[in-house]
Each structure stands twice: as structure tokens, then as C-alpha cells.
Amino acid sequence: xxxxxxxxxxxxxxxxxxxxxxxxxxxxxxxxxxxxxxxxxxxxxxxxxxxxxxxxxxxxxxxxxxxxxxxxxxxxxxxxxxxxxxxxxxxxxxxxxxxxxxxxxxxxxxxxxxxxxxxxxxxxxxxxxxxxxxxxxxxxxxxxxxxxxxxxxxxxxxxxxxxxxxxxxxxxxxxxxxxxxxxxxxxxxxxxxxxxxxxxxxxxxxxxxxxxxxxxxxxxxxxxxxxxxxxxxxxxxxxxxxxxxxxxxxxxxxxxxxxxxxxxxxxxxxxxxxxx
Amino acid sequence: xxxxxxxxxxxxxxxxxxxxxxxxxxxxxxxxxxxxxxxxxxxxxxxxxxxxxxxxxxxxxxxxxxxxxxxxxxxxxxxxxxxxxxxxxxxxxxxxxxxxxxxxxxxxxxxxxxxxxxxxxxxxxxxxxxxxxxxxxxxxxxxxxxxxxxxxxxxxxxxxxxxxxxxxxxxxxxxxxxxxxxxxxxxxxxxxxxxxxxxxxxxxxxxxxxxxxxxxxxxxxxxxxxxxxxxxxxxxxxxxxxxxxxxxxxxxxxxxxxxxxxxxxxxxxxxxxxxxxxxxxxxxxxxxxxxxxxxxxx
Numbered sequence: 001x002x003x004x005x006x007x008x009x010x011x012x013x014x015x016x017x018x019x020x021x022x023x024x025x026x027x028x029x030x031x032x033x034x035x036x037x038x039x040x041x042x043x044x045x046x047x048x049x050x051x052x053x054x055x056x057x058x059x060x061x062x063x064x065x066x067x068x069x070x071x072x073x074x075x076x077x078x079x080x081x082x083x084x085x086x087x088x089x090x091x092x093x094x095x096x097x098x099x100x101x102x103x104x105x106x107x108x109x110x111x112x113x114x115x116x117x118x119x120x121x122x123x124x125x126x127x128x129x130x131x132x133x134x135x136x137x138x139x140x141x142x143x144x145x146x147x148x149x150x151x152x153x154x155x156x157x158x159x160x161x162x163x164x165x166x167x168x169x170x171x172x173x174x175x176x177x178x179x180x181x182x183x184x185x186x187x188x189x190x191x192x193x194x195x196x197x198x199x200x201x202x203x204x205x206x207x208x209x210x211x212x213x214x215x216x217x218x219x220x221x222x223x224x225x226x227x228x229x230x231x232x233x234x235x236x237x238x239x240x241x242x243x244x245x246x247x248x249x250x251x252x253x254x255x256x257x258x259x260x261x262x263x264x265x266x267x268x269x270x271x272x273x274x275x276x
Numbered sequence: 277x278x279x280x281x282x283x284x285x286x287x288x289x290x291x292x293x294x295x296x297x298x299x300x301x302x303x304x305x306x307x308x309x310x311x312x313x314x315x316x317x318x319x320x321x322x323x324x325x326x327x328x329x330x331x332x333x334x335x336x337x338x339x340x341x342x343x344x345x346x347x348x349x350x351x352x353x354x355x356x357x358x359x360x361x362x363x364x365x366x367x368x369x370x371x372x373x374x375x376x377x378x379x380x381x382x383x384x385x386x387x388x389x390x391x392x393x394x395x396x397x398x399x400x401x402x403x404x405x406x407x408x409x410x411x412x413x414x415x416x417x418x419x420x421x422x423x424x425x426x427x428x429x430x431x432x433x434x435x436x437x438x439x440x441x442x443x444x445x446x447x448x449x450x451x452x453x454x455x456x457x458x459x460x461x462x463x464x465x466x467x468x469x470x471x472x473x474x475x476x477x478x479x480x481x482x483x484x485x486x487x488x489x490x491x492x493x494x495x496x497x498x499x500x501x502x503x504x505x506x507x508x509x510x511x512x513x514x515x516x517x518x519x520x521x522x523x524x525x526x527x528x529x530x531x532x533x534x535x536x537x538x539x540x541x542x543x544x545x546x547x548x549x550x551x552x553x554x555x556x557x558x559x560x561x562x563x564x565x566x567x568x569x570x571x572x573x574x
Contacts, residue, residue, distance in 0.1 A: 017376050018387050025391055025454060031416060032405040047419050089300045096297035100290065103298070111301075112572065113563045114309055118511035120532040121552040121559070124539050125312030128319065148308035151301055156572075180293050209398035211514045212532070216540060226400045230518065233407075240408060247401040258396045262389055266462045269395065269455060273500035273572050274462045 032251075036060070036244035043240050059245035068242070071228040072249050077139060078214075078224060079207035082146035087200050089147070090154025095188060097155065098162040099170075108159065112271070115152040122149070123216045130217060137219040145217065146207040153206070153271075154199055160272040161195030162188065198264035201257050208254065225250040313556065320549035338550035347526060348551065351534035357441075358530065359509040362448045366505060367498070369449065370456025378464050392458060394451045403518025406447035410434060410519070434520050440528055447515050452508075456501055463497035464490070499570045510559070531555065 035043055036059050038052045063069045096102045097111075126145060127136070135141030165188065173187045174180075189196065211226040218227060229246045232239040258265070266274045320338050323330035342348060373391075377384055394402065409415050410433035422429045433443040467490055475485050513532040516522060522529035522537065529537070535555065539548035 011381075014376060014379075014381060018381065021373055021376065022387050022390050025394055025450065028402075028405045028409055028450065029393055029397070031409060032401075035408060044414060046413050047422075048414050048416055050416070089304060092297040093301035096294045100294035102294045107298075109564075109567050111305070113560065113567065114305055116507045116563045117556055117559050118532055120511070120513065120535045121555040122308070122312070124535065124548055124552045125316040125319075126308060127540075128545070129312055129315060144304075145308060148304045151304060155301060180289075205396060209396075209400075211398065211400040211517075212536075216536075226398050229400060229404055233404075233518075238407070238411075240411075240414065243404050244408065247404055251397055251401055254396050254398075255393060258392070259389065262385070262392075265392060266458050269504075270459050270462075270497070270500055271504065271572055274459055274497050 032244050033248055035240055036248045038241070040241060059241040060249070063242065063245055063249070068228055068246065069249065071223050071225045071246075074139075074218075074222050075208055075224040075226070075250065078142045078146060078222065079204050081139075082143045082150065082207050083200055083204045085143070085147040086150040086154045086203050087196065090151050091158045091189075091196065092184065093151075094155045094158035095162055095184060098159045099167075108156070111152045112156045113152075115149070115156075119149070119210075119212045123213050127216050136217055137221045139222050142214065142217055142222055142224075145213055146210070149213070150203045150206055154203055157199045157202070157268070157272050158192070158195065160267075161192045161199070164195075165191045194264070198261055198268055201261055201264075202268045205254055205257070208250070313553075316549045316553050316556075319546050320553050322546045324545040325543060325547075334546065338547050341547060342550050342554065347529070348531075348534060350526065351529045351531050354528060355510060355512060355530045355532075358444070358448065358512055359506060362445055362452070362509055363502065363505055365445070365449050366453045366456045367502065369453045370460050370501075373453070373457040374461040374464050377461055388458070388461070391454045393454075395455045395458070397451065399451065399514035400518055402451045403447060403515040406443065406450070406515070407434065407519050410443050435524055437524060437527055440520055440524065444516055444519055444528060447519060448509075448512070451515070452505060455505065459497055459501045460494060463494035467493045496571065500572060503566050503570050503572075507559075507563070 034050075034052060037055045037057070038049070039056050039058060042049050042052055060069075097108055123145070130136045130141050135144070169187055169191065170183050173183045178186065209226065210224070211230075214224040214227045215230075218224065225246060229243055229250070232242040232246070261268075321334055321336075322332065323334040323337065377387065381387075397405075409417050412418055412430050412432050415433075417433070418429055418431055421431065431439055433439050471489055472485060475489055480488070511532050512530045513536070516528055516530055516533060520528045522533045526534075535548055535551050538544050538551060
């Protein structure tokens with residue numbers, strides 16, 4: 001009796017802690033979303049209002065009317081096309097590293113170290129190069145850089161997922177007269193479908209969330225939503241309504257796709273170190 | 277790695293196949309990795325600035341300037357300070373949060389799914405969110421502080437030199453503590469429970485169990501988490517950019533912001549080339565050393 005009661009109290013305390021922590025971490029997200037539904041009067045009222053009187057879509061309407069919302073479309077194009085390329089090139093490379101030990105541990109380590117250099121040091125020479133080739137502010141230029149920057153991640157993650165597949169299946173397929181490309185297409189890819197999907201989502205999120213590459217390499221034509229958000233910060237005053245609405249437009253898709261892949265989250269963000 | 281995990285039949289077709297598979301990736305990586313690096317090396321020995329397109333050999337002038345540039349060293353110091361404070365904070369808070377969720381808690385998955393949200397938000401959006409939070413008039417933080425103090429407080433979080441580090445650290449720690457939490461929760465869940473019970477029955481105290489059993493068990497994951505976050509913090513840009521743009525003055529300028537300002541606002545092309553090259557060299561060295569000690573591929 002006493003023990004059961006103590007256990008119940010403990011559980012209640014842990015619940016209280018869990019709820020408090022979760023509220024703390026979600027509050028800024030709530031604030032961002034809530035601001036986007038406020039009218040200008042509510043946003044610039046002092047003291048601040050914690051919940052809007054009614055949900056207004058005015059901030060979003062302005063973004064669509066002025067054409068600013070097309071930057072979300074740019075993000076979508078650039079992130080999805082670069083994800084497709086990175087997945088195609090990276091997965092076959094990962095297969096070679098996993099099954100044939102091509103280049104040994106050194107090549108694998110070199111590839112992952114390519115991702116760890118600060119982006120500013122990469123994007124500076126790339127910018128000079130792009131000026132030379134006329135690739136600044138083009139879809140091609142941005143897609144190429146995102147593909148290259150995400151390749152190490154794809155190769156590294158897919159190498160891990162492929163190593164998880166039992167080798168016997170591929171051997172059996174070879175014995176059955178499949179050629180090597182058929183083995184890849186008909187055995188390996190289907191077997192690591194979940195890994196492919198999870199890695200593609202993360203690759204997409206990295207490109208989608210990037211700011212510094214887009215800041216340097218875009219002007220007006222292919223500016224992404226992250227660059228657009230910063231355009232609303234002014235010297236004297238900030239356009240909070242636009243900042244928050246634009247941020248929400250860019251954040252909701254991420255919340256949705258990540259919601260579908262909770263199971264692979266830990267493996268995805270730990271560079272495969274935690275199999276989870 | 278053992279030889280068991282390799283596919284073998286006809287040797288030459290295998291060799292062709294395995295190199296065909298890596299060729300496109302290596303080509304792209306070299307195109308964006310090595311080619312610019314060589315270009316950087318060339319530019320850094322020239323004297324290109326906004327007004328002077330001087331491509332003659334300039335010797336080590338840029339590298340000499342680099343060592344004499346106090347603004348550069350200060351930005352490095354700021355970067356290291358952010359890392360030295362944020363990294364342990366995120367680690368300890370993440371560990372405490374993981375403790376809260378480690379035992380059976382109905383609905384745990386929902387909590388975890390919600391707690392992960394800050395991690396997947398774009399850092400620039402996270403920075404923008406916190407500049408809304410810290411706004412001196414229209415943000416909720418000053419409002420709450422005013423309630424608590426019982427008098428009106430208008431703290432200039434992104435301008436006041438005494439507060440600006442707190443503001444940036446708050447945003448940074450908010451976004452990345454859940455990252456530590458997720459990884460450590462996964463690691464803690466994998467710790468052998470029977471071992472903990474045995475130690476507990478033998479009379480070992482909480483801290484003794486933690487340091488002798490739990491910590492060694494979760495260390496490999498912890499090391500990876502520290503490596504990933506450490507490298508991320510070293511490149512810190514977005515959150516600071518959204519909150520202060522390196523200000524007031526250059527007080528919160530990180531190494532990435534410094535390089536951006538030099539290269540893209542002051543157009544000191546050759547000098548920035550030297551800075552970028554130094555960053556790449558130092559970081560590559562750190563990464564190689566780290567990868568020797570931290571096994572990412574278990």
C-alpha cells in the first residue's frame with residue numbers, strides 16, 4: 001500500500017517534470033507560430049499579448065501577394081533536386097565502400113571529414129569559382145553545392161545501412177545469374193528501402209534548412225526561404241509578422257516530414273553512431 | 277574489418293564495377309572540395325581587394341596580416357567561448373532530461389516527438405524566433421522578468437554587452453539540448469539493467485554506479501555527440517547572425533561571421549582566402565585527430 005503510493009507520487013513528479021520541460025522547449029515554437037496569426041496591432045502591442053484574439057491570415061496573404069512565398073518554392077526545388085542527385089550518386093558509392101572496401105577506412109574517413117569543415121570556408125572559394133562560371137544565383141549552382149555538401153552524409157549513412165543487410169542474399173542473386181547492376185537494383189535497394197528513405201529525408205532537411213550557402217550564392221532569382229526571412233530584419237524596425245509567417249511556411253514542412261520518421265531520427269542525426 | 281564481408285567473383289569485372297560506383301561521387305567531391313582549395317591557395321598569395329584586382333604574387337603578406345589581426349583572434353576567442361560554455365551545458369542538460377525519461381513513462385514517445393522539434397528547425401529560424409522572444413518591448417521574456425521583479429524591466433538583450441552572450445547561448449542551448457537528450461536517451465536505454473541492479477544490491481551508491489557503470493557504457497555515444505556538436509559550434513553562424521550580426525560592434529563575432537564580413541562585405545578577397553585556408557587546415561587536422569579517437573562507424 002505504502003509502496004504503491006510512493007510509486008504513484010514518483011510517477012506524478014516525473015510527469016510534472018516532463019511536462020514542464022516539454023512546455024519550456026515548445027514555448028518559443030508556439031510564440032513564433034502565434035505571432036504569424038496576429039494582426040500588426042497585436043504584434044506591436046505593449047505589453048505583449050500571449051494569444052491572439054482571432055487567427056488572422058493577413059501575414060501569409062501579404063507574402064503570397066508580394067511573391068515572397070516563391071522563395072519557399074525555390075527551397076523546395078533546390079532541396080529536392082539536390083537530394084535526388086546526392087542519393088543516386090551517394091548510394092552506389094556507399095555500396096562500393098561497404099561491399100568491396102574500396103579505398104579502405106581511409107577513403108571512408110576522408111569522405112566524412114569533408115562534411116565537417118565549416119561551410120563558410122567551403123562557400124568562399126566556391127563563390128569565386130561561380131562568379132567565374134556565371135553560376136551565382138542559378139538553380140544549377142545551388143543544387144551542385146548542396147549535392148556535394150550532402151554527398152558525404154549520404155555515403156556515410158548508406159554505407160551503414162548496406163552493411164546491415166546480410167551478404168548471403170546478394171551472393172544468392174549472383175549465383176542465380178543476376179549481373180551486378182541487377183543485384184544493386186533488385187536486391188540491395190529494396191532491402192535498404194527504409195534506410196534510403198530516412199537518409200533522403202535528412203538530406204532534404206539539411207538542404208532545406210541551410211542559410212549560409214544560399215546567403216552567399218543567391219541574389220533574387222533563387223533566394224531560398226531562409227534568406228528571405230533575414231530580409232525582414234531592418235535597421236530600425238523588424239517586420240515581425242513577415243518574419244514569423246515566412247518562418248512558419250518553412251518550418252511546417254519539416255515538422256511534417258520529421259514526424260513520419262521518428263524511428264530513424266536518432267540514427268540520422270548521430271551520423272549512424274547510434275543504431276537505435 | 278574482416279574479409280568475410282566482401283563479394284568476390286571475377287576480379288577485373290569486380291574492380292571495374294567498384295570504381296565505376298564511386299567515380300561520380302568522388303568527381304563531385306573533388307570538384308567542390310579540392311578544386312576550390314587550390315584556387316584558395318592561389319588567391320591567398322595575391323593582393324585582391326575591392327578596389328585593387330592585383331593578381332601578382334604577393335608573398336606571405338596576407339598570412340602575416342592574419343597573425344597581426346586582433347579582430348580575427350578575438351572572433352576565434354568568441355567562437356571558443358561559445359563552444360566551451362554551450363557544449364557542456366547542452367551535455368549536462370541533455371543528460372538530466374534523459375534521466376527524466378529513462379524509466380517507463382506512459383506517453384513517452386509523444387514527449388520525445390515534441391522535444392525533438394527544436395533540433396529540426398532551421399538555425400536561422402531558431403535565431404529569428406529568439407529575436408522575437410528577446411525583443412525589448414514586444415517579446416515575452418522582458419514581460420516575464422517584469423512580472424517577477426514587480427517593476428517594468430526593459431532589457432536590451434541583443435544590444436547590451438552584458439546580456440548579449442546570454443541571449444545567444446539561450447538560443448543555442450535551446451535548439452541543441454534536445455539533440456544531446458535524444459542521443460543520450462538512446463544510449464542510456466541500451467545500458468544493461470541487470471548490471472545496475474546487481475551493483476545496487478551490492479550497496480553501490482547512485483554516483484558510484486553512474487561513474488563506474490553508466491558513464492563507461494554511454495561514453496562511445498557521448499563522444500560522437502560531443503564531436504558533432506563541437507564541430508557545429510565551431511562553425512556557429514546562423515543564430516548569431518539572426519540575433520546580433522556579430523554585434524554590438526564585433527563583440528559576438530564568430531570566426532564564420534568574421535570570414536563572411538571580410539569576404540562578402542569588405543571584399544578583401546585575398547585576405548579572406550588566407551583565412552578560409554587556415555580554417556580548413558586547422559579543422560582538417562582536428563577532424564583527423566578526432567576520427568582516430570571517436571569511432572563513428574560502430
